[in-house]
Amino acid sequence: MEAKPAHLSPTARVILGLLAAAPRSGYDIKGVVDNSTRFFWAASYGQIYPELKRLAEQGLIAAEAAPEGGRRRTTFRITDEGRDALTAWVRDPDLVNEMRDEGLLKVFFVGLLEREDAIAVLEAAREKYAEKLARLREIEPLAAGADRFGPLEVLQYGLGMSEFGVKWCDENLKKLREMD
Amino acid sequence: MEAKPAHLSPTARVILGLLAAAPRSGYDIKGVVDNSTRFFWAASYGQIYPELKRLAEQGLIAAEAAPEGGRRRTTFRITDEGRDALTAWVRDPDLVNEMRDEGLLKVFFVGLLEREDAIAVLEAAREKYAEKLARLREIEPLAAGADRFGPLEVLQYGLGMSEFGVKWCDENLKKLREMD
DNA sequence: CTGCACATGTAAACGGTTACATGATTGA
């Protein structure tokens, strides 16, 4: 008789996913998130530390004192039950994808502004996409060194999306400039 | 001396934006959101009704009894101060764009699964993008009839993104199938 | 000796979803 894998909170998913590769401290996790998943899945200390405590209580991860130098430090490793819960979630095709994009909402309503102001909004949006593209290109070498299928592919998704965003802004800037 | 426009909560932004086009009831707003902005900015009744009350208290919108048939009904119209606050927000190039995409997180970790399971995850993701594409094509005529710049352009963004998503899944399915 | 990175945590405020609750009107 197999136990049904525990339900994972959103933050638990990134944490377990990262711990599946290697044991890490909360601080480590934050660092890895900021250099990889942050572009589509961020996490703050305010979520990470309490969630680590909860996951340990549930037995999905195990804490271990791992001081480095003279610094106090606790690392966590994923347990078998944790790995089961993680892979059960990854395998599950059900997913709610509520996206929120403030930039798109602005463009949706940009027709309320005068043409010059609307152009400025689109130019700012283009800048955002271009910046994201640049930041993703910076971390590309990291993702390219991944040992498993996944990180590089997701990064390529981000690159494609950002390129599309720039192109879309350019097209609409042209459209706005040719209006009237 | 001009008063600094009021800060707008996230939900206030959609509400004011939609009321800028025409007076509507809370129920109307929900309906319009569900047929237009929902793909990048959703809103539930639990947010809409309390927010309408707050916006009215702030003087950014004005309530008016507008029963239809025998049904009780309150519509809201945007005030001049409301319009100022709205356009100030649209014009402001500052925007925080924290996106969360559960599908991407799954793909990020999909290398933990066996190849067949990984393929199934990518196939499910492809389905999601294809469905979104289909739903956006359905509402395309609505957006095409917009009287202002904005809605159609944002819809085209959605179409482009979804098409890219399908393509990206197909490429990665090919990659997975050719692995080993 | 100073500032930065390491390291861990809590509390308040905020925003959002879901479930619940209620009731009227209309069309089949």
Added chain:
DNA sequence: TCAATCATGTAACCGTTTACATGTGCAG
């Protein structure tokens, strides 16, 4: 008369961000 749609709202719960709080160790 029954179901769907119109219409409005609240309360509990969940998750996230931000600000705060504290302290260590190392490099310049």
